[in-house]
Amino acid sequence: MIASFLLGGLDRRAWIFPALLLALGILLPLLNLAIPQSNPLHVSTYVISLAGKYLCCALLALAVDLVWGYCGILSLGHGAFFALGGYVMGMHLMRQIGSRSVYGNSELPDFMVFLNWPELPWYWYGFDKFWFAAPMILIVPGTLALLVGWFAFRSRVTGVYLSIITQAMTFALMLAFFRNDMGFGGNNGMTDFKDILGFNIQAGGTRGVLLFASALALALGFVIASAVVNSRLGKVLIAVRDAESRARFLGYRVEHYKLFVFVLSACMAGIAGALYVPQVGIINPGEFAPANSIEVVIWVAVGGRGTLIGPVVGAFLVNFGKTYLTGAIPEVWLFALGGLFIAVTLFLPKGIVGLVASLPRPRRRTAPAAVIAPTAIEPRPAE
């Protein structure tokens, strides 16, 4: 039934993008591993790790787009769900280090030995098992989203109030995770991971598999998201976005719809974080910084919110720009990012995808591509 829900929601053209992603996820590692370095077709390990990071960012952007672009909830705290997913993965990887740590304590991670913790705190139990940690990647951010969302949507906290509250949430979490007493490594977070599921985390093969996993996750996220937004449920979400009160008066339990999409989105963000951490090799409380969460929003805005392909495009473009600028001319990066925020909101309210879609297209007899613009954006979507 779930399968038919997923499949029924997509028309044929919508399969192109996930298929492309998967092809990329297989091709890139192959070009990295199987082709010798001298060959011009060889893809460097740097590109592989970069591509893996971008894919995770794209999944995060997709998650934000799902709540913002389709339901009008501007969350400035999605970085928190991303970081929580990352921390779950980080805890698992920390436990995998075992006795190879600096202090050689097979039970306690290094920072706990350093801080003289007598034993593993109860909330670290089970994280050495992958079968336990994996569902936690969904459960931890999902539960937080459920709690915050339930409180917020029930009392009809909307618009900028909700944005501020979500920002306060991630800020509070950042402060909390900076504390050493929390048992999550404090300031330094967790790093120095050795292996994942028994494979060396630095090895080229593992990196390739992680890249593929990220591509797969993004493809799955894309399929799920498009199934959701094209279903009846998705129509209600768009109704909530455009006229929340009217949707409520028509008898829809608006808060239930919002809560569902918020939790779904938080889970997607959690997965993105969990895949991000092994590829960058570190997780620290800086990931909770409110600025990070707002940056994600700009990825979505640049690409085009209210479309599914937009956030992916935006995440890739902005992150590529960031990688380039922070490397080449670092002092310009914040000017560029700030200018992007202003320019996109003023001149490109529909993002790049919206711009492309609005270009005149002669000699096209078929209907406009569903992938590119599954739903039209209303003039005043988020209120």
Place this chain on the structure above:
Amino acid sequence: MTRSSNLLRIVVLAGALMLAASSAAAADMAELVKALATGSFSDREAAITALAATGDSRVATVLQALEAGELYARKSDSSVFIGRKEGTDIALTDPLTGSTAGTAPSGELDRIKVNNRLRRAIEAAMGSLTLMNPDPSLRHAAAEAVFKSRDPQAVAALDQAIAAETDAGVKSILEQARAAALLGSDAPEDQKLAAVAVIAARGDRDALQLLQSVHSKSTGALQSATLAGLRSIESNLAAWQAGQNIWYGLSLGSVLLLAAIGLAITFGVMGVINMAHGEMVMLGAYTTFMVQEVIRNSAPGLFDYSLFIALPLAFLVAGAVGLLVERGIIRWLYGRPLETLLATWGLSLVLQQSIRSIFGPTNREVGSPSWMSGAFEAGHLTITYNRLWIILFALMVFALLSFILRRTRFGLHLRAVTQNRAMAGAMGIRTPWINALTFALGSGIAGIAGVALSQIDNVSPNIGQSYIIDSFMVVVFGGVGNLWGTLVGAFSLGIVNKLLEPYAGAVLGKILVLVFIILFIQKRPRGLFALKGRAVEA
């Protein structure tokens, strides 16, 4: 510092009063002064006590010079002088007659060293010397010095001083000093018990320390009495500590009020969350820095007035930037509050980076004028002048803003637009201009908040960022219905934050406050003071 300079004044006074001193005594005095330079530390301590016991007015000068390290012994004949450095030489004065005795190269002199034990002896001696001084504030200081020295031999001098004392405040300190001296002596137990009661009534940290040391050495009834005394002092101190925390909370609240009040106006009137508000604060702080730089370089005498010059300038700079921002960006985004939020966030990044490029990423030094530095004690509270001024300043800004909103034509229009924009427009109010002016006003107030913050925080490109989330919390908590919401919100968040800090730690306290606000808006989604009426529901 102040005490010693005051003592100098007394000495002059007392010296004028008692011109006659017998020549036999003068010879003794000279011997005793010489003894200060020789022998072991305990010999010298005895010499100090003996000097004090003469009750001679000139002793104070000598002891003071000794404590300040200005007493020298000549190597050739070991006679003692007060010396002041003049280049490589030292100008000498006779310690007893006060007449000059020429200069000598520093190689010919030995500075007489003091250790902490001698310093305590000097303090105690100076204390009993000045107990009878006509100036009550000096007697007060002297009694405090004796209290701290706990010198058992001072009891007789204290008894005499208590009998002569007329000032009730000084008398009570004298009695406390006597009690402290008694506890150090071998007085009978009933006297000591009474002394413990006197000390416990004093109830400050010195009293606590004194009783702790007595408690550890005592037995029987005295021990239980000191224990009870300790308990009462501790609870007394805890109450004062709570008071101090409330004071800190008021101080934090005033800062939050300054930072949030402009935000509340723009949000209330325009429904716009200005994420660049913190950067307006930053602009104000950097304006203060610039003003002080100019003053330092061209007119150092004006330094004490630098803040008065900076205030209007900061208002104008931040207000002008605000006006530009409204005309250039925000007015294109009305009706799209979330987009405005993003655009102003982008603006904040640009402003921050510009300041970082111009002034560098490090903290810039902003000085405090003399009338803002220092502190005073009220009861057991320590109150610094800069915090006090900032609280007063925040309240003044609040009052001024209330006046503008309630009593001026602009304020009337502004409130009309807040309540019902469409209707206000229909009545002929030019709502776009009200928006622009409101935004400029809110930004200008952020600018003057920056002037105030520059006095208590580091002036760096991040100064605004550190307050922005708290300011949002104030606005969300207080509501945007009227300014009182911001006032109540700011002060209650400030006080709650500071009261939680000792129990939960600074970070956890802040987290608890954030969680509390998230729960609070369950009950009142529009804050404490919400606007009523249909116009609010967009």
